[in-house]
Amino acid sequence: MENIDTGEITVGVVGLGLMGCSFIASLLIAGHNVKAIAPLTEDMESASERVHNHLTVCENAGLLNKPIESYLAQVVITEDYGHLSTCSLVLECVIEIPAIKKSVYQKIEKVVTKNTVIASNTSAIPISELQNHLEHPGRFLGIHWAEPAYLSRFMEITCGSSSDIEHANWVYELAHCWGKEPTLLRKDLRGFITNRLMYAVYREGLSLVEKGEATLEDVDKAFRYDAGSWMTLMGIFRRMDFMGLADQFEIFKTVFPKLCNDDNITPLMQHMVDIDARGTRNLLGLYPYTEEEARKWEEAFVLFNMEIFKLAEMYPSKREKKPVAEIQYL
Amino acid sequence: MENIDTGEITVGVVGLGLMGCSFIASLLIAGHNVKAIAPLTEDMESASERVHNHLTVCENAGLLNKPIESYLAQVVITEDYGHLSTCSLVLECVIEIPAIKKSVYQKIEKVVTKNTVIASNTSAIPISELQNHLEHPGRFLGIHWAEPAYLSRFMEITCGSSSDIEHANWVYELAHCWGKEPTLLRKDLRGFITNRLMYAVYREGLSLVEKGEATLEDVDKAFRYDAGSWMTLMGIFRRMDFMGLADQFEIFKTVFPKLCNDDNITPLMQHMVDIDARGTRNLLGLYPYTEEEARKWEEAFVLFNMEIFKLAEMYPSKREKKPVAEIQYL
Numbered sequence: 001m002e003n004i005d006t007g008e009i010t011v012g013v014v015g016l017g018l019m020g021c022s023f024i025a026s027l028l029i030a031g032h033n034v035k036a037i038a039p040l041t042e043d044m045e046s047a048s049e050r051v052h053n054h055l056t057v058c059e060n061a062g063l064l065n066k067p068i069e070s071y072l073a074q075v076v077i078t079e080d081y082g083h084l085s086t087c088s089l090v091l092e093c094v095i096e097i098p099a100i101k102k103s104v105y106q107k108i109e110k111v112v113t114k115n116t117v118i119a120s121n122t123s124a125i126p127i128s129e130l131q132n133h134l135e136h137p138g139r140f141l142g143i144h145w146a147e148p149a150y151l152s153r154f155m156e157i158t159c160g161s162s163s164d165i166e167h168a169n170w171v172y173e174l175a176h177c178w179g180k181e182p183t184l185l186r187k188d189l190r191g192f193i194t195n196r197l198m199y200a201v202y203r204e205g206l207s208l209v210e211k212g213e214a215t216l217e218d219v220d221k222a223f224r225y226d227a228g229s230w231m232t233l234m235g236i237f238r239r240m241d242f243m244g245l246a247d248q249f250e251i252f253k254t255v256f257p258k259l260c261n262d263d264n265i266t267p268l269m270q271h272m273v274d275i276d277a278r279g280t281r282n283l284l285g286l287y288p289y290t291e292e293e294a295r296k297w298e299e300a301f302v303l304f305n306m307e308i309f310k311l312a313e314m315y316p317s318k319r320e321k322k323p324v325a326e327i328q329y330l
Numbered sequence: 331m332e333n334i335d336t337g338e339i340t341v342g343v344v345g346l347g348l349m350g351c352s353f354i355a356s357l358l359i360a361g362h363n364v365k366a367i368a369p370l371t372e373d374m375e376s377a378s379e380r381v382h383n384h385l386t387v388c389e390n391a392g393l394l395n396k397p398i399e400s401y402l403a404q405v406v407i408t409e410d411y412g413h414l415s416t417c418s419l420v421l422e423c424v425i426e427i428p429a430i431k432k433s434v435y436q437k438i439e440k441v442v443t444k445n446t447v448i449a450s451n452t453s454a455i456p457i458s459e460l461q462n463h464l465e466h467p468g469r470f471l472g473i474h475w476a477e478p479a480y481l482s483r484f485m486e487i488t489c490g491s492s493s494d495i496e497h498a499n500w501v502y503e504l505a506h507c508w509g510k511e512p513t514l515l516r517k518d519l520r521g522f523i524t525n526r527l528m529y530a531v532y533r534e535g536l537s538l539v540e541k542g543e544a545t546l547e548d549v550d551k552a553f554r555y556d557a558g559s560w561m562t563l564m565g566i567f568r569r570m571d572f573m574g575l576a577d578q579f580e581i582f583k584t585v586f587p588k589l590c591n592d593d594n595i596t597p598l599m600q601h602m603v604d605i606d607a608r609g610t611r612n613l614l615g616l617y618p619y620t621e622e623e624a625r626k627w628e629e630a631f632v633l634f635n636m637e638i639f640k641l642a643e644m645y646p647s648k649r650e651k652k653p654v655a656e657i658q659y660l
Contacts, residue, residue, distance in 0.1 A: 124581060146556050154555035181555050183548035191585045193544050193552040197531050198566070199585045202578075204530035205566055214523050218513035220565025222523040225484035225511050225642065226476050232558030233634040235550025236528070236535055237616045241609030242627060245616075248532075249603045251454060252595050255521040255529045261591035265582050273579045279571030286567045286575075297572060300645055304563040307644075311637050312555065315630055 006031035006177050012090035012112075014104055015039060016047035016077070019121065020093045022149040025054035028071040029063060029150060030178045035076050035083040039094055039104060047077050058150050061306050081107045084116075089171070091143060093121040101125070102133040109135050117167045119143040123195060127160035128188045138164040141171060142185075144192060151305045153312055155180040156192045197236075207260035210268050216286055232312050336361035336507050342420035342442075344434055345369060346377035346407070349451060350423045352479040355384035358401040359393060359480060360508045365406050365413040369424055369434060377407050388480050391636050411437045414446075419501070421473060423451040431455070432463040439465050447497045449473040453525060457490035458518045468494040471501060472515075474522060481635045483642055485510040486522045527566075537590035540598050546616055562642050 011027050013020050014037040027034050028051075036051075038044045055068045064071070076083055084090055090108050094100055101120065108118055119141045120130055131137040142158035155175050159168050168184055175182040183193055191199055208214040230239055240248060272286065279285035280294040289297070341357050343350050344367040357364050358381075366381075368374045385398045394401070406413055414420055420438050424430055431450065438448055449471045450460055461467040472488035485505050489498050498514055505512040513523060521529055538544040560569055570578060602616065609615035610624040619627070 124577070146559060152555065152559055154552065154559065156552065181551050183544075183551050185544060185548070187543055189538070189543050190588050191581065193538070193549055194556040195581070196538065196585060196589075197534050197549065197553065198557060199582060200530040200534035200589050201527050201566055202570070202582065203586055203589065204527050208519070208523070208526065209567075213517055213519050214513075214515065216567045218515070219523055219527065220567050221511050221513050222484065222486065223527065223565040224562050225482065226524040227528060228558075228562030228642070229476060229482055229484065229635055229638050230631065231561050232554050232638070233630060235553040236531055237539075237546045237550050238627075240532070241615030241617055241619075242631065244608045244611050245599070245602045246606070246608060247454070249595060249599055251521065251525070252529060252532065252599065255526060256533055256595065257593040258520050259526075259530050259533065263587040265579060265586065269575070269579055269582065272575045276576070278574045278576060281574050285571030287571055289571075297568075300563060301560065301572065304641075304645060305559055307641050308559050308562070311634075311641065312558070314637075315634060 004174060004177055006174075007033070009033075009088050009174070010035060010086045012037060012084040012087035012108075014081075014084075014090060014092045014108065015094035016043040016050070017093070018050070019145070019147065019149070020091075021047055021050035022054055022147060023091055023093065023121075023145060024051050024075060025058060025071075026145075026150040026178055028055070028074050029058060033074050035087055036078070037081055037084065038077065038079050041079065044077065044079060048072075051075065051077075054148070054150060057148070057302065057306075061151065061309075063150065081111050084108060085111045085113075087112060087116055089117045089119065089174070091119050091121065096122060096124045098125060098130070098133075101130060105130075105133050105140075115139065117141065117171060119171070121145055123192070126188050126190065127158050127163065129160075131160040131162055137162045139167055141168055142188075142192075143171060143175075148302060148305060151302070151309045153179065153181040153309065154194070155182040156185065156194070157182050158185040158188060158192055160188050203262065204260050206266040206269055207262065210266045232308055233315055334504060334507055336504075337363070339363075339418050339504070340365060340416045342367060342414040342417040342438075344411075344414075344420060344422045344438065345424035346373040346380070347423070348380070349475070349477060349479070350421075351377055351380035352384055352477060353421055353423065353451075353475060354381050354405060355388060355401075356475075356480040356508055358385070358404050359388060363404050365417055366408070367411055367414065368407065368409050371409065374407065374409060378402075381405065381407075384478070384480060387478070387632065387636075391481065391639075393480065411441050414438060415441045415443075417442060417446055419447045419449065419504075421449050421451065426452060426454045428455060428460070428463075431460060435460075435463050435470075445469065447471065447501060449501070451475055453522070456518050456520065457488050457493065459490075461490040461492055467492045469497055471498055472518075472522075473501060473505075478632060478635060481632075481639045483509065483511040483639065484524070485512040486515065486524070487512050488515040488518060488522055490518050533592065534590050536596040536599055537592065540596045562638055563645050 010033045012035045013024050016038045024034050024036055058064050094104055117139050127142040131140045134140050141163050144156040146152040146154040157168055157171050172182055172184050205219050209216055277284040280297050283289040340363045342365045343354050346368045354364050354366055388394050422434055424434055447469050457472040461470045464470050471493050474486040476482040476484040487498055487501050502512055502514050535549050539546055607614040610627050613619045
């Protein structure tokens with residue numbers, strides 16, 4: 001990791017929506033030169049301002065060590081894919097429609113070298129599936145960022161069935177230069193890690209609410225104030241160590257058989273989709289929102305992220321020793 | 331809530347282990363007079379120092395507005411159950427063995443009035459079951475605290491099948507005077523809310539590790555840095571609103587059928603119990619620990635709790651409006 005000079009590595013970003021511009025800010029802060037490709041002409045107009053706004057947030061958070069203009073000098077915003085020719089890594093973050101992604105990959109592969117790593121930020125389409133659209137699929141990976149990209153330590157690097165693990169290892173090292181605590185999935189696990197585990201929570205939570213056993217609000221309160229009080233510090237398995245494993249084992253035995261095992265979505269969730277509820281985006285969600293409230297949640301999320309980012313920094317995980325359980329048992 | 335004068339309400343605590351002493355600190359800070367009953371003689375000796383230590387932590391966290399000695403003057407530590415006669419509420423937090431709890435309830439009921447609310451901190455035994463040991467079961471509730479009690483907003487109030495809801499409502503109001511964001515379960519749900527939902531995560535997480543699809547460390551990293559970045563702010567359902575509900579619905583449809591549905595405990599967990607792994611307590615857990623590392627985790631947990639407690643305060647939930655979904659749909 002110490003040997004990586006980010007100034008020597010040019011990174012391409014294709015797709016300059018909210019997420020793409022957020023990645024760009026993170027990459028610029030890490031010292032990369034960035035080629036930012038706008039597949040949509042309207043993004044050409046807004047991208048520069050978006051990147052500027054993100055960098056302003058970073059400046060206020062004390063993440064910058066030079067003026068915003070110096071960072072902006074490291075990025076080229078263009079519609080011309082040709083600029084990608086010098087890139088060692090290209091990040092795709094266009095809309096989650098396979099046909100569109102396919103055409104983007106073709107345009108990228110036309111100009112980059114054979115060794116350029118190409119990665120998608122998708123969370124909806126399996127990497128192994130997207131990989132089929134590439135001429136050189138071994139160089140293709142999933143790199144899944146969390147928003148806002150410059151204020152989150154989370155990053156999931158995922159191999160598809162024909163990804164070259166060397167490329168994944170390189171991105172894994174590089175991600176540390178971006179201030180990430182990355183995870184590396186050698187297999188294309190559906191839902192990756194966090195989503196997969198969170199969906200287990202959503203299934204159980206929706207089931208409890210659906211059966212009238214708990215309210216939405218109480219589930220949220222319990223998670224905010226209980227799980228929230230150790231999540232960022234420990235994750236789930238160290239939490240088990242901290243609580244002592246034997247007691248939990250006894251409770252697992254009685255509670256596991258009571259957990260929801262339904263493959264089907266609850267009628268509550270179906271109803272929300274039927275009425276086109278898009279949450280804070282269209283003010284129609286599980287909770288009610290006014291325009292102002294939705295805006296306040298957006299603002300609170302950015303602020304909270306900044307705070308939890310700083311807080312996490314005080315409790316570093318470093319690269320931890322291999323867990324005993326995996327050496328001894330697995 | 332504004333009408334509650336905590337100075338007029340004497341609270342009893344039976345069981346002066348680590349948890350009991352932590353509750354006492356929280357109750358003293360809230361302004362209650364406390365009768366602390368030691369069922370074990372050895373606790374008589376240590377309880378006073380423990381409470382003092384907890385209050386010192388609170389003082390350092392800026393939670394006190396008078397000297398520690400003034401708080402200590404509000405508590406009587408004794409082996410004599412007779413002191414409970416003036417209590418409006420008695421909290422039991424003795425060892426999780428039904429026979430011992432039963433004998434404690436008999437001693438409590440002998441001295442208190444018929445209207446005194448009696449509550450257990452149990453997380454392992456159903457409230458409806460414990461309730462059978464009481465002469466007046468209607469006054470019996472579960473009041474489940476999170477540690478450290480004075481630095482956590484979490485509190486689950488749970489009714490057993492014959493609990494009087496009026497008592498539960500009174501404790502719910504009172505808990506706000508203790509700085510809690512309580513949840514109220516009208517039914518004796520196995521595992522209450524948080525544990526129930528977290529067990530769904532543990533089941534899925536253990537299953538992924540067991541199948542070699544993810545490592546313990548990567549699961550923990552993903553949870554720390556992804557789920558951790560919004561958990562304390564939003565809880566799970568507001569998070570769904572924030573992400574937009576329709577996209578998640580599509581992913582639910584593909585991922586729910588892939589989630590683990592096993593009733594059985596994984597061999598990994600069975601193995602940990604077989605080798606008597608008690609995590610940080612005996613330095614043998616899913617992760618390895620030295621004495622010093624275990625101590626550091628204990629310290630980090632207290633510090634982190636203090637920080638997240640303060641952070642949560644900046645993002646108040648207040649008593650939120652009723653969720654739309656429950657009005658419209660349920």
